[in-house]
Amino acid sequence: MSLPSVLRASAAPAPARTWSPGDRPLVIAHRGGAALAPENTMEAFEQAVTLGADMLETDVQITADGHAVAFHDETMDRMTNLSGPIRSFTLAQVQAAEVYGPDGQAARIPTIAELLDAFPMRWAIDLKNGDSIVPLAETINRTDSAGHVCVAHAWDSWLDRVRELTSPRLERSLGWEGLAMLVACAKAGITPPTSFASGAWVHIGWRPAGITLMKSARFADRIISLSHDVGMGVRVWTINREDRMRRLLDQGVDGIFTDRPDRLLSIRGV
Template sequence: MTYGDGPGPLALAHRGGAQLAPENTLAAFERSVALGVRYLESDVRLTADGHLVCFHDETLDRVTDGTGPVAARTVAEVRRLRVCGQEPVPTLVEALEAFPDACFSIDLKDESALEPLVQVLRIRRYRERVCVAGAWDGWLRRVREGAPGVATSLGWRSLTTLIACSRAGVPVPRWIGSAPFAHVPIQLGRVPIFVEEVVHLAHSVGVRVVTWTCNDPVAIDRLLSLGVDGVISDRPDLLREVLVARGDWVPMPGATGTVRASDERRSGLSGNL
């Protein structure tokens, strides 16, 4: 499966489904895959000995029983910790190998992880299933140059330009179309984003719009009605329900779909944006 291929809007599980299982863990990824979710969003950080791990924060304190920067620990030290007291921190390669039929949207959290990520993405079976996002334009350009063919989102500068043009009601520069996706927040601080205008401008230069992070079914339905090409959610179960109701749900081939909605709602573990 190649990233972005196939019919229907993309349904992405934010940090693997951060309100269904401990975020960015194999347990979270597995739960979303069992629902039939084809796209898993995660973050990467670099350990002291050069390994990429699926982890959001710069420090370990919020979600693990450890403290201090991720970058100050070896991969062995990080893996001995438990996210929410339950699950180990996986490496990126471990996650990619564990779910070979899933695609991953990867937020590149710091520049030190850039070259190690490029090395991973030079392997075709990984590169074809990945979109790199959440980074500056220059970082993403280096990723595309180092791993030709990999998908990326717009960098922060390009995204800011796209949003500014949508608010001003002016055409977007053609150079914005340098990447196939724009990961657009629902709002910036307390300022709402005019999603319909963003979608129109992005589509005019061949860029697909993926919105984040939305956990409310009514809001998800509205976003899809405005023409977004994908939604990132901590609640992939609810996102799936909306897509099913709209006739837009396309499950991952071979998914069991055995996770019950009642179980999903009881398991809520909140994750920060």
């Protein structure tokens, strides 16, 4: 069976790479800067761009009628005036909902296509479930965005599949399996082989699910060194405290995801 015309299988399996040693660390607006505006909304991303963020981060969920939208949670309950799984609502219903901000602002949920069209800059898009793969790939192809998108935060096979359906220019982070292996190597003091680097980037948390990762300065030094040795840049999520931002920048991370891009830009410099 042939692929739909909007999907095109990649002819090159090698991961896209744009990281180089000594590059200026990226200020990445997590969900557009979730502490400053309603998260994952056009208003949040507009504000992040105005502030001077280098990169934008969002999440993809799928509506009942198959549209890729920018939303983090599986349900509408926490952030909107609707209740229930987002995939139980049509795009029209989802976009009629109000997304609440930290100061009581209200905004609407955009599609991934709207965001990629409005902000043709570097993006990290977290893939939340397997049935998002094809709609996301279609959106990336339709908006001709592969050259400035990094897909992340999913199984390695999912991330590979998005690249296969789009372009070799599409970046990807290490998937969950690769990240677990890298973490194990760092804790054991073992250097992974160069072939281990299946992605251009390592996206790693400060202390996700109570597991001490980048919170440990010693571990952070190891991860950064090992990743750089095999040609991968390191981007850390989600850092909102200034002391943590400063420490990570001093240690040589290549990017920081933050809900407060204003703080990080002040520290790093616009």
